[in-house]
Amino acid sequence: MKNPxxxxxxxxxxxxxxxxxxxxxxxxxxxxxxxLAAADSxxxxxxVSVDVGWRQLTEEQHxxxxxxxxxxxxxxxxxxxxxxxxxxxxxxxxxxxxxERIYQxxxxxxxxxxxxxxxxxxxxxxxxxxxTPAVSTVPPAVTPAPLPAEAVEPDPAEDNAINTQGGDxxxxxxxxxxxxxxxxxxxxxxxxxxxxxxxxxxxxxxxxIVMGIxxxxxxxxxxxxxxxxxxxxxxxxxxxxxxxxxxxxxxDDNALPDxxxxxxxxxxxxxxxxxxxxxxxxxx
Amino acid sequence: MGEVIxxxxxxxxxxxxxxxxxxxxxxxxxxxxxxxxDTDIGLRNLDVVMGLENRIVYDIVDVTSGKVTAxxxxxxxxxFPDGRLSLLPAAQTKDKTAVNPTQxxxxxxxxxxxxxxxxxxxxxxxxxGFKNAVAGAEKAIVVTTPEVSAIRDADRIVGLLEASDxxxxxxxxxxxxxxxxxxxxxMSIEDMVDILAIDVIGVVPEDDTIVISTxxxxxxxxxxxxxxxxxxxxxxxxxxxxxxxxxxxxxPQGLVDKLRKIFGKG
Numbered sequence: 001m002k003n004p005x006x007x008x009x010x011x012x013x014x015x016x017x018x019x020x021x022x023x024x025x026x027x028x029x030x031x032x033x034x035x036l037a038a039a040d041s042x043x044x045x046x047x048v049s050v051d052v053g054w055r056q057l058t059e060e061q062h063x064x065x066x067x068x069x070x071x072x073x074x075x076x077x078x079x080x081x082x083x084x085x086x087x088x089x090x091x092x093x094x095x096x097x098x099x100e101r102i103y104q105x106x107x108x109x110x111x112x113x114x115x116x117x118x119x120x121x122x123x124x125x126x127x128x129x130x131x132t133p134a135v136s137t138v139p140p141a142v143t144p145a146p147l148p149a150e151a152v153e154p155d156p157a158e159d160n161a162i163n164t165q166g167g168d169x170x171x172x173x174x175x176x177x178x179x180x181x182x183x184x185x186x187x188x189x190x191x192x193x194x195x196x197x198x199x200x201x202x203x204x205x206x207x208x209i210v211m212g213i214x215x216x217x218x219x220x221x222x223x224x225x226x227x228x229x230x231x232x233x234x235x236x237x238x239x240x241x242x243x244x245x246x247x248x249x250x251x252d253d254n255a256l257p258d259x260x261x262x263x264x265x266x267x268x269x270x271x272x273x274x275x276x277x278x279x280x281x282x283x284x
Numbered sequence: 285m286g287e288v289i290x291x292x293x294x295x296x297x298x299x300x301x302x303x304x305x306x307x308x309x310x311x312x313x314x315x316x317x318x319x320x321x322d323t324d325i326g327l328r329n330l331d332v333v334m335g336l337e338n339r340i341v342y343d344i345v346d347v348t349s350g351k352v353t354a355x356x357x358x359x360x361x362x363x364f365p366d367g368r369l370s371l372l373p374a375a376q377t378k379d380k381t382a383v384n385p386t387q388x389x390x391x392x393x394x395x396x397x398x399x400x401x402x403x404x405x406x407x408x409x410x411x412x413g414f415k416n417a418v419a420g421a422e423k424a425i426v427v428t429t430p431e432v433s434a435i436r437d438a439d440r441i442v443g444l445l446e447a448s449d450x451x452x453x454x455x456x457x458x459x460x461x462x463x464x465x466x467x468x469x470x471m472s473i474e475d476m477v478d479i480l481a482i483d484v485i486g487v488v489p490e491d492d493t494i495v496i497s498t499x500x501x502x503x504x505x506x507x508x509x510x511x512x513x514x515x516x517x518x519x520x521x522x523x524x525x526x527x528x529x530x531x532x533x534x535x536p537q538g539l540v541d542k543l544r545k546i547f548g549k550g
Binding site: 044045066067070071073074075177178179180181182195197198199215 | 446449
């Protein structure tokens, strides 16, 4: 019996789970659960939408899916079916380019399976790295889809390639407060419109910008970029890392400034300064 | 159609069970039909705090596994007429895996047809027991004490509740000692709300009568002199939609002083 295919894809709105449209629902549910369990806490707090393909879900199956994701700490945003609800054109449900994308992924899977290659499912980390460029820019099917299903382990070369490819502009915007136990990992910049509470963690390949109070652990320039900065309206990190530097606030720091601050590396030391208007210069 | 409220905290020992017992008893004294469910399978307590331990015949696992009907397993609290307050005790000899979230949803659906309030006492932790407890709930009350560890866990719980579609949980701050807060030795209500960013539904002061009432199996809310009981009475008012101001927390200073005098003399 073949295992149901589940493709996890990262996009600008979080993760999308594309579910096999042909297998038994129970099998599918089991496969999702397995996938979520395998991801451990990696996906906790992630915002997820589910694409069930042509499958028509019963009310009960809907409920199962709706409960499954939250039980692993994920936030389920929406469930898409390709079946068109009355009055709604199919194109509204799934944009055309999106659809094309799915075909590409499906083709890739098919090919990789023929070659007897391992897992067809991408880890979300990889997926988010690969998929960060906007979906709408996906080239026509002639170009091989950027989903090298054969490589499961992320290799550093690829990470670097993405860094340069996407330039400095890739950013993930999170519009809520990160609570204890929630982690954000992203190869580009991370912008948080909310607070980051103690016990939460933000790891970014680029800069970290928090429009709120930062009380968690920050790691900017996690892939080695020591020009990365961390800035917050109130910077109260438990621990602050930039590239390979680690620092924490002094224990006796009672006079915490009530103003926005920037942390960056200056002369090989992480320094925290008052935020100044104008462009934040990366020193490195 | 009743409301299903889960009482949870993440950290252990902050007063989930005490809160469940008191709120349940309080709501019943206001005339509502209330059922309490203890989901702390393997470490059951709620029956002891309610003073109903010696009447347990069947437990939650017997019900969810279909061995007996819910109505048969429910223990009616004789302090109230017409079975207005009932308890579904946890099993003591099994563990959390003996029940699954689907069964809990079914159980809550069934009980809320007949009762005005279904209060679920959640076990500590964020594993299976927690998942079971929140599965059938529509609302959540997070209990915390003014300690960083409890706040940290409460924050985690709030995140998990949001992820399970239990939006806008309410906060009960338990065991607050206003004197210590004034001296800057304890986190204040503001400090806690600052981090958790959820609405406070009540503040329960530290109160020795809780220890006594717990040991006697008589919820403090039934004791008109207990300050914690008063705080719980206020919370039940707020749950039922009445706008009651926070009780004057400064007063316990006098009480503490009085107690100190008693102990000083003794």
